[in-house]
Amino acid sequence: MNNLGLLLACFGSVFNVLTDCSRKKILDHGYDAVIIGFWCKAAALSCYLIALGVLLFLGIRPELPPVGAALHLSPKTAFLIYLVINALLEGTAILLNYRALQVSPLSFCVPFMALTPVFLLPIGKFFLHEQISSGMIVGVFLVVTGSLVINRQLVANGWLEPAKAILREKGSRYMIIVAMLLACTAAIDKWFVTGGGDAELGARVLRSFSLSLGKSMMLGLFFLLLASWRLSRKPREESQKGAASVWTAAWRDVPGWILLAGLFEATVLILQMVAVQLTVAAIVISIKRSGILLACVLGWFMFKERGITDRVIGSFVMISGVVVFFLTKPDAHGSCLIGFSGAVGVAALALAGMSLALYLTRNWNKPAECQIR
Numbered sequence: 001m002n003n004l005g006l007l008l009a010c011f012g013s014v015f016n017v018l019t020d021c022s023r024k025k026i027l028d029h030g031y032d033a034v035i036i037g038f039w040c041k042a043a044a045l046s047c048y049l050i051a052l053g054v055l056l057f058l059g060i061r062p063e064l065p066p067v068g069a070a071l072h073l074s075p076k077t078a079f080l081i082y083l084v085i086n087a088l089l090e091g092t093a094i095l096l097n098y099r100a101l102q103v104s105p106l107s108f109c110v111p112f113m114a115l116t117p118v119f120l121l122p123i124g125k126f127f128l129h130e131q132i133s134s135g136m137i138v139g140v141f142l143v144v145t146g147s148l149v150i151n152r153q154l155v156a157n158g159w160l161e162p163a164k165a166i167l168r169e170k171g172s173r174y175m176i177i178v179a180m181l182l183a184c185t186a187a188i189d190k191w192f193v194t195g196g197g198d199a200e201l202g203a204r205v206l207r208s209f210s211l212s213l214g215k216s217m218m219l220g221l222f223f224l225l226l227a228s229w230r231l232s233r234k235p236r237e238e239s240q241k242g243a244a245s246v247w248t249a250a251w252r253d254v255p256g257w258i259l260l261a262g263l264f265e266a267t268v269l270i271l272q273m274v275a276v277q278l279t280v281a282a283i284v285i286s287i288k289r290s291g292i293l294l295a296c297v298l299g300w301f302m303f304k305e306r307g308i309t310d311r312v313i314g315s316f317v318m319i320s321g322v323v324v325f326f327l328t329k330p331d332a333h334g335s336c337l338i339g340f341s342g343a344v345g346v347a348a349l350a351l352a353g354m355s356l357a358l359y360l361t362r363n364w365n366k367p368a369e370c371q372i373r
Contacts, residue, residue, distance in 0.1 A: 004201075005278025009287035012271035015264050017291040021298050022261035024101045031250045033098035034230060036258075037091075038223035039250060043262020044269070045216040052213065062210040063203065067192055082192050082211075083218040086185055090215070091222040093181035096174040104171020105299055105308075112175040117286040117325050118143055119183035127187050130280060133336055135328030135343030142321030142347055149314035149354065183285070186272075190281040193273055208273030215269065283329050286322045313357045320350035 026036055055062065064075045073081075118140050124130035193207055231246065250258060275284045296312050324346050327337045338346075 005275045005284065006287065008271045008275040008278070009284040012268050012275060012284075013288045013291040014294065015268045015271065016288055017294045017298065019261060019264040019268055020097075020101065020295060021302060022257050022264055023098065025257045025302070026250060026254050026261065027098055027102045029250070029253060030102075032227070032230075032246060033095060033102065034223055034227040035247060036250060037094055037098060038220060038227055039258050040261045040265060041216055041220035041223055043259050044266040045213075045220055045262075047263055047266040048209070048213045048216055051209070055209075060206070062206045062213070064210050065193060065207050078192075079210075079214060082188065083214050086188060086215055087218040087222045089181050089188075090185045091219055091226075093178045093185070094219070096178045096181075100171040100174035100178070103174075104169060112172050113179050113182075115143060115176060115179040116183050116186070116288075117322060119180050120186060120281065120285055123183055123187045124281060128190055128281060131330040133328045133330050134340045135336065135338065136325055138340070138343040138347050139321040139323075139325030139328065142324060142350055143318050144321075145351070145354075146314040146317030146319075146321060149310060149317055149358070186276070186281055186285050189273060190276045194277055204277045205270075205274055208270055208277070211273055212266070212269045216266070280329055283326050286326045286329075309361045313354060313361070316357075317350055317354050320346065 023036070023040065026040075027033065052062070064079050066075055067078050121132055121136065121140070125132050189211070193204075193211055199207070227247075272284060272288065296308055296315050300308055324343045327346070328339070328343050330336050
């Protein structure tokens, strides 16, 4: 079961990057992020409804985990509370994610999603009662180091300039908040979907499907209400003339990317929901965030982003941190793949490689002021 969870998390990592690329392809046209959020959720919901029709045709009924008993609530009431909380947290995270993709290059803002496992450390410890090892702290150090390397050129202006640049750049600020919010939703997802105890793989998949369907419906409603409220605040004449155009503009220009974004998003959610039932939540999210290097590569190929050398080097270091985090995360029996000394060894190799790469590429990039928008 544990190996299957890791495999599903790996596939989820790839589809997660493809989701971000599809979203950026849409958002680069300057559409309203809230309306795009609604259409992407509607496309994902359509995928789930088609799958639901197939399941019902085969005589298979999705089920909910019986978590209501622990809360002295019915399963449906507990599910509704879960959906409302998730919609507020994840809806806010998605809006900030969209905004980050609008104002920053893909290869600059996506690497900061590697901070999600860092935020999951205390959440997993106190909320999910997951164990923390000393080696995981080494992984945190590498992730933070990699985030600073992304702004390496600013060291010429002072040692604290890379850290200050993270706070100045809107895209990175937004993505740090996104990472924090998604760490909370990942913990809630893990708690809810495993609340019914152990079950056969088929039952776990059906639970994941039910939660994914419910989340898509609630988030679609969240974005629909928010978009309607925003349009209602515009002057009456302007809203009457342009409301229909605002809602349908993206479908006229980039319908394929909306459908792809919805399909990828639906796939990621199902894979993640099943994976967190089979292994530790922080490990699933760590693997999911390891796709940041792929994001840098796709940013270079698809969006013609240049001067990404430091971002690639920083992403490698952050991925090293994610790997250390994964290898040193204790299992249910308190054992891990490598200990603290092994984590230090991996960190030493990563830092040595980083130092060599930074030296060899010291003259490759333009001044940092040209890199940050």
